[in-house]
Amino acid sequence: MTExxxxxxxxxxxxxxxxxxxxxxxxxxxxxxxxxxxxxxHSPEMANAYAAFWDTMHRGGRVEHTTKELMRIAIxxxxxxxxCADQRSVVAQEQGLAESDAQACALPTxxxxxxxxxxxxxxxxxxxxxxDQNRPTSADVRAQALVARAQERMPAARVGLRLHSPxxxx
Numbered sequence: 001m002t003e004x005x006x007x008x009x010x011x012x013x014x015x016x017x018x019x020x021x022x023x024x025x026x027x028x029x030x031x032x033x034x035x036x037x038x039x040x041x042h043s044p045e046m047a048n049a050y051a052a053f054w055d056t057m058h059r060g061g062r063v064e065h066t067t068k069e070l071m072r073i074a075i076x077x078x079x080x081x082x083x084c085a086d087q088r089s090v091v092a093q094e095q096g097l098a099e100s101d102a103q104a105c106a107l108p109t110x111x112x113x114x115x116x117x118x119x120x121x122x123x124x125x126x127x128x129x130x131x132d133q134n135r136p137t138s139a140d141v142r143a144q145a146l147v148a149r150a151q152e153r154m155p156a157a158r159v160g161l162r163l164h165s166p167x168x169x170x
């Protein structure tokens with residue numbers, strides 16, 4: 001195992017009560033792993049804010065947890081974050097996440113039998129492409145159009161996606 005670039009804060013050194021609760025939950029549910037929060041523990045405010053963001057994105061809403069997990073794994077794989085891509089949510093596994101789907105979800109050939117899951121994972125695979133603002137792809141343009149349509153149909157507070165606007169002057 002390689003040494004982390006940022007040292008982990010030992011759980012014994014964490015005095016923030018809220019962050020200790022976050023670490024306990026991470027140990028039970030597996031995603032994110034406690035090591036993630038131990039890294040962020042250098043700034044307890046940041047670690048707690050990230051935990052709140054994670055809870056909003058992954059622990060509630062109408063989308064099935066297994067679908068969110070496949071989306072998360074696909075994005076992590078495409079961003080080449082093996083630490084994140086190798087994690088599996090205990091809840092998603094209990095709800096029937098297939099390891100074969102988790103291993104294949106980032107591949108362009110992934111074709112889930114449920115059309116809702118297939119669409120969600122395809123959409124998730126567009127996000128990492130949106131990171132290269134200097135070289136927008138046609139997928140970036142399509143993703144931006146999808147976000148714009150969603151923002152027209154929903155209150156702005158419910159559509160929190162912020163993709164860059166491709167510079168079409170080139």
